[in-house]
Amino acid sequence: xxxxxxxxxxxxxxxxxxxxxxxxxxxxxxxxxxxxxxxxxxxxxxxxxxxxxxxxxxxxxxxxxxxxxxxxxxxxxxxxxxxxxxxxxxxxxxxxxxxxxxxxxxxxxxxxxxxxxxxxxxxxxxxxxxxxxxxxxxxxxxxxxxxxxxxxxxxxxxxxxxxxxxxxxxxxxxxxxxxxxxxxxxxxxxxxxxxxxxxxxxxxxxxxxxxxxxxxxxxxxxxxxxxxxxxxxxxxxxxxxxxxxxxxxxxxxxxxxxxxxxxxxxxxxxxxxxxxxxxxxxxxxxxxxxxxxxxxxxxxxxxxxxxxxxxxxxxxxxxxxxxxxxxxx
Amino acid sequence: xxxxxxxxxxxxxxxxxxxxxxxxxxxxxxxxxxxxxxxxxxxxxxxxxxxxxxxxxxxxxxxxxxxxxxxxxxxxxxxxxxxxxxxxxxxxxxxxxxxxxxxxxxxxxxxxxxxxxxxxxxxx
Numbered sequence: 488x489x490x491x492x493x494x495x496x497x498x499x500x501x502x503x504x505x506x507x508x509x510x511x512x513x514x515x516x517x518x519x520x521x522x523x524x525x526x527x528x529x530x531x532x533x534x535x536x537x538x539x540x541x542x543x544x545x546x547x548x549x550x551x552x553x554x555x556x557x558x559x560x561x562x563x564x565x566x567x568x569x570x571x572x573x574x575x576x577x578x579x580x581x582x583x584x585x586x587x588x589x590x591x592x593x594x595x596x597x598x599x600x601x602x603x604x605x606x607x608x609x610x611x612x613x614x615x616x617x618x619x620x621x622x623x624x625x626x627x628x629x630x631x632x633x634x635x636x637x638x639x640x641x642x643x644x645x646x647x648x649x650x651x652x653x654x655x656x657x658x659x660x661x662x663x664x665x666x667x668x669x670x671x672x673x674x675x676x677x678x679x680x681x682x683x684x685x686x687x688x689x690x691x692x693x694x695x696x697x698x699x700x701x702x703x704x705x706x707x708x709x710x711x712x713x714x715x716x717x718x719x720x721x722x723x724x725x726x727x728x729x730x731x732x733x734x735x736x737x738x739x740x741x742x743x744x745x746x747x748x749x750x751x752x753x754x755x756x757x758x759x760x761x762x763x764x765x766x767x768x769x770x771x772x773x774x775x776x777x778x779x780x781x782x783x784x785x786x787x788x789x790x791x792x793x794x795x796x797x798x799x800x801x802x803x804x805x806x807x808x809x810x811x812x813x814x815x816x
Numbered sequence: 817x818x819x820x821x822x823x824x825x826x827x828x829x830x831x832x833x834x835x836x837x838x839x840x841x842x843x844x845x846x847x848x849x850x851x852x853x854x855x856x857x858x859x860x861x862x863x864x865x866x867x868x869x870x871x872x873x874x875x876x877x878x879x880x881x882x883x884x885x886x887x888x889x890x891x892x893x894x895x896x897x898x899x900x901x902x903x904x905x906x907x908x909x910x911x912x913x914x915x916x917x918x919x920x921x922x923x924x925x926x927x928x929x930x931x932x933x934x935x936x937x938x939x940x
Binding site: 659660661662664665667668724727729730731791792794795798799801802804805806808809811812814815 | 849852853855856859889892893895896899900902905906912915916918919920922923926927930931932933935936939
């Protein structure tokens with residue numbers, strides 16, 4: 488099956504490769520898949536990852552940067568010395584594998600609960616926030632001239648998108664209304680500084696080892712915008728997995744994140760603006776949970792998991808209230 | 817009148833069966849899905865137990881806040897409109913308390929182990 492096509496593809500650009508083995512699908516919806524496999528070589532196997540839209544699924548939906556842009560960004564990050572897999576090959580039509588790319592597989596952990604609880608990460612945890620601040624600074628400083636074409640977002644556009652999506656569900660949620668109103672009243676307008684924004688910098692898209700961060704993945708939501716957005720998104724409570732007093736991913740402090748960011752990039756973090764994006768991000772995740780419920784009800788993916796994610800939108804409501812209307816203070 | 821056992825008793829019995837008898841025998845991705853399934857049944861049990869009281873308390877608060885009567889969905893729609901238009905806000909007496917109570921009642925059903933909820937239970 489896919490191993491035959493991958494074997495032919497790899498043989499064309501990897502000198503000495505004799506085939507591939509152990510291909511397994513890691514994740515995938517209808518339009519995008521991730522596969523792991525090993526390249527067989529006389530000097531030992533090499534771990535690789537295929538990220539692709541299967542044949543027949545060319546165009547990327549709505550907000551997605553597109554797989555070609557993802558490959559370019561990942562390679563630029565790698566070239567800049569950021570923790571990133573090396574892109575080994577961008578798929579061509581004659582590969583008959585669809586569109587996408589093949590990258591080096593980096594060993595490590597992406598599952599938040601393990602990163603936050605397992606003993607092997609105990610030494611990494613206290614340094615992660617600072618380290619990730621440095622990585623975000625590096626992303627924001629990638630050379631503008633080499634960046635691919637990406638959508639440009641502002642806070643105003645993001646609020647309008649969230650508003651439209653929330654209203655399309657047709658079910659009133661007073662806490663979301665409060666958050667939308669709060670965001671509109673504090674909308675800072677277009678950012679004075681516009682940079683590349685990763686757009687989904689959080690647990691699940693970061694490979695962590697006992698030594699710290701090893702790779703940033705999933706550039707699907709990359710865009711141009713306010714650099715403070717990435718710092719706010721990683722502070723959203725939904726990514727703290729119970730460690731609610733450690734705002735950065737459940738392992739660190741905002742101060743450490745900002746210090747790492749400033750030390751590596753020179754730009755000063757703006758805590759108010761980061762908090763604005765944290766509120767936006769919390770609402771965004773809540774609306775995404777509602778979207779899961781919509782797709783469960785209407786879409787072809789009538790899965791129990793999607794249905795249950797719909798019941799997690801209330802988690803973002805309590806987090807929004809803790810941010811906007813804290814009690815007993 | 818329907819016979820016994822009640823829906824709550826039945827769902828609880830099914831969830832306990834899956835939890836105690838089936839879970840040890842299932843591995844891999846299906847073990848994860850089974851856990852989601854059991855969580856779903858537990859959620860339904862909590863909703864059956866709590867929804868009646870929390871819905872009527874929510875409706876009473878909304879009638880007070882809005883000075884109108886109606887079905888719970890319509891009352892929530894009316895409140896949402898007023899918040900969107902800025903006619904009520906966090907300075908409006910009773911609004912923050914209402915949103916907090918309503919949200920706490922939702923979490924008690926949806927996710928009583930959520931850390932923010934447990935913190936706020938002790939914070940009241």
